[in-house]
Amino acid sequence: MSSDATPGTRERILDAVLASLADGREDALNMAAVARRAGVSRQAVYLHFPNRATLGVEAARWLDEREDVRKWSAPVVSATTPEETLDAYADFLGAYNPRIVAVARMAYRLRALPELEDAWQDRLRARRDGARAVASRVADAGRLRAPFTPHTAGDLIAAIGSMLVWDELVQDLGWSTKRYVQHLKATFRATLLT
Amino acid sequence: MSSDATPGTRERILDAVLASLADGREDALNMAAVARRAGVSRQAVYLHFPNRATLGVEAARWLDEREDVRKWSAPVVSATTPEETLDAYADFLGAYNPRIVAVARMAYRLRALPELEDAWQDRLRARRDGARAVASRVADAGRLRAPFTPHTAGDLIAAIGSMLVWDELVQDLGWSTKRYVQHLKATFRATLLT
């Protein structure tokens, strides 16, 4: 359907951006470097993306398609008890955050650009919706502690579980993924559950 | 001692950067714009700061001096019980984060530049030291819950209390400072205390 055998130029360019981001390269969004890495001319990049901001946005979308959140978040949906749900959500964050943190960092850096800001807000909104769904299931089981509502509890665990917190704990402070997930579970359970 | 009646050129430049950041201006670190706002020539800026990154770092330091963390964090130090200590820390975050978030955002955006990265790590380290001190006092009172150590608990509340989380909750989601502080208190108490 949507995938050809040989990737088109557009896909090659987006892959080049994501690969550079994954490598932590500073020139990940430098138009000339992207073109070089994708094996096309600099102008070819402009034929597909009118400017750098759009290229960044589309790269983020492309990553979403490639990574498929639903696959990773399936255990959260299929959990039954509030404890299981929160634990599964922490597991999800531990697995998914590393896969998208490079793009998140880029997005945060480019927030200046209005078009990118909108697109990035979309992705954060999707993330918060997931977190609020988690909180709602806790509330439905009658286990959500005061003073939280499903809404505020969702916002809070989305913020605590954000890529930027992950970045600080795992990247800057050297926490292992295991420790990150373990402490997140302890925090979620203690904070939200009666 | 350190303050003259009429601010020198250097101080005028740094104030111009901080004022622009506070206004949310995108050109807050544009050398020409800074010079214009400070009422000096562009070259005068280069006489005091060799490049943009250094200007950013020095602006962050200058803000620290102006804002005086110790003043704001005094109630944390003078608190007696673990509950009071954690509450005071949450109050501190609610009061202090808004004052420095613009600079924090800038720093995160400019992390690319190695010199700035080092300087920014210094500030984060200072912040974590404060958070670890808070956690140590809880531990000294024998109230720190498993699986936390003073070290990991400090890292965690520093990350949860970071400017970026504040940014997401208060700026993006419209939480009031009151709600932010209230939920932070609930989170800290529930998570860390036995």
Added chain:
DNA sequence: GGCCGTGCTTTACACAGTGTAAAGTTCGTG
């Protein structure tokens, strides 16, 4: 076979922003 459009390349250019260089101005102080 000739024609044409699509997608890409090549070359060139305008423009903004950073950082460097050097000569000129102003002013307080010995």
Added chain:
DNA sequence: CACGAACTTTACACTGTGTAAAGCACGGCC
């Protein structure tokens, strides 16, 4: 008055973005 420090003015090299236009290669279609 002479000197030095701080700042201004002017000019320039360089990098990166985005625009423009001409040329090329190839596949489908009459």
